[in-house]
Each structure stands twice: as C-alpha cells, then as structure tokens.
Amino acid sequence: MSSLRNIALTVHELEAGEFYWVLMEGTDYTIEDVLPYLPIESSSDPYGTYANALVAGMAAMRRMFGPGGPRE
Template sequence: MTHIRRIAVHVDEPDPGHFYWVLMEVGDDASGWKELASAEEAYDMWLDALQAGVRALEGYASGERIGPRAAGDDEDANPVG
C-alpha cells in the first residue's frame, strides 16, 4: 500500500479569543510544512476549533481504514519493492 499523507491539525489564535483550525502538510522535500486549509471564521473556544479541524482532516481520508492518500495513489495496487 502507498504512504499516507502527513497532515497535521493545529489551532491558531491571531487575536485573543478568536480560534482558527489550520491543516498543514509536509512539503515535497519533507523539510517544511505548507498550509493546506484553514477555518474561514473564528471559533470562540479552542476545543471547538480543534474538533472542527479534525473533521476537516477526516474529509481528506478516502476511508476510515486507509486515511488520506496522495493523489494518484491506488489503494488496490500491488505494493512495490
């Protein structure tokens, strides 16, 4: 099976009491992270923002058992090597 995408969720608070979820993914060379998606509106509570971010991350998964895969990855393909 192919590798799983390395996506992380965190919460940002640019202004006191205004929480935004952010999804970050490892870049092509694995030395840095790039923003993949973020909340359009603020949440009043850190936990609400985190939970919404986790739901957004779940949306990138092809299925509960395999998680998010890179574009073009075929979950039914024979493994290489």
C-alpha cells in the same frame, strides 16, 4: 497500499478569543534538519475556544481524507 501523507493539524489564535484550525502538509524540503509544512486548508470563521477549533479541524480532516486517512 499507498503511503500516508504527512498531515498536521494546528490551531492559531489570530485575535484574542478567536481560534482557527489549519491543516498543513509536510514537504520534501529540509532546512537545517527541519521539515517545513505548508498550509493546505484552514477555517474561514473563528471558533470561540481552542478545543472547538481543534475538533472542527479534525472533522475537516475526516471529510477531506475519509476513513482511510490521507493517502497518496
């Protein structure tokens, strides 16, 4: 079985009351013991609440990677 990719989901409030989900992937590069992440996908339209953006981001992750999760 292939290994899992290091995917993170976060939510950003770019304007007051406008929340966007962002999927990021961990890189192999380290900077002073920090694992940087690079964006791989994000919402183009804002959500009215943090919770709605978070749920939408999780749904996007499921659509992108399917039931087996993000495997290499």
